[in-house]
Amino acid sequence: MPDVIIPGPAGRLEGKYSPSKTPGAPVALILHAHPRGGGHMDTPVSTMMYDEFKERGFSVLRFNFRGVGRSQGTYDQGLGELSDAATALDWAQAHNPNASYCWVAGHSFGAWIAMQLLMRRPEIAGFISVSPPTNMYDFSFLAPCPASGLIAHGESDAIVPHDEMERAMSKVRTQKxxxxxxxxxxxxxxxxxxxLEPLEASVKTYLDKRLPEVDVERAEMANTGKR
Incomplete structure (x- = not known):
């Protein structure tokens, strides 16, 4: 798990990267919780998601948003952090030019950033969204959501009540x-x-079911010449 430094839009971004040993393996990007709420790339949730993708043969990158840890810059209300995420994904793809597809996974604030990135990058085939802060940020940009994914939420979440999350996400349109x-x-x-263990079990169950389906979908797209 080598430490990496990525040239970012506001200076260097500190990250940890695990390259796959399989040629053409997919890429996963992990985004941490709010920088001003103690979020960083080594929190238990971020590390768990990183490990789950690593175990499934992905090339995986997690990093600190600007102003966190050794990453340069200062908190930018989500705008700069979205640029950080796009830059980090570009870096991962440059190191994996033959990657078959990409996934994004985020916790809380990181989930909000991940879902915005999803709308901008058609190569992203799936997502894991943990505790999306639907009562703090507008998720209406998912219009429609272009990829399938998992939304995992705590029943006793006092920061983002799960019924509020369900209400907000039920309004999100999805592609066919x-x-x-x-x-x-x-x-x-x-x-x-x-x-953390039941959350990990949820992520494991979803990835074990979904990833074979993605592989089939990508193979079909390749056979028909679609991208």
């Missing part, structure tokens, strides 16, 4: 054939303290 899977983790709060 796209499914947004919801999983409410019993007893869990926003940070999944003492509930």
């Amino acid at each position: 054939g796209i499914i947004m899977t919801h999983d409410i983790i019993k007893g869990a709060g926003h940070l999944f303290t003492d509930h």
Whole structure:
């Protein structure tokens, strides 16, 4: 798990990167929770998602948004952080030019950034969105959502109540054939303290089901000449 420094739009971005040993392996980008709420790339949720993609043969990158850890710059209300995420994905793709597809995964603020990136990058085939802060940010940009993914939320989340998340996400339109899977983790709060294992089980179950389907979809697209 080598440390990496990525040239970012506001200076260097500190990251950790695990390259796959398989040629053409997919890429995954992990985005952490709010920089001003203690979020950083080594929190338990971010590390868990990183490890899950790594175990499935992805080339995986997680990094600190601007102003966090050794990343340069200052917090920029999400605008700069979206640029950071796009730059980090560009870096990962440059190191994996034959990657078959990409996934994004984010926790809280990182989930909001991940979903915005999803709308801008058609090569992203799926997402993991943990505790999306639907009561703090507008998610109406998902119009329509272009890829299937998992939304995992804590039943006892006091920061973003799960019924508020369900209400907001139920209004999101999706493209034909796209499914947004919801999983409410019993007893869990926003940070999944003492509930990381059931969250991990949810992510494992979803990836083990979804990834074979993505492989089939990508093969069919290649056979028909679509991208």
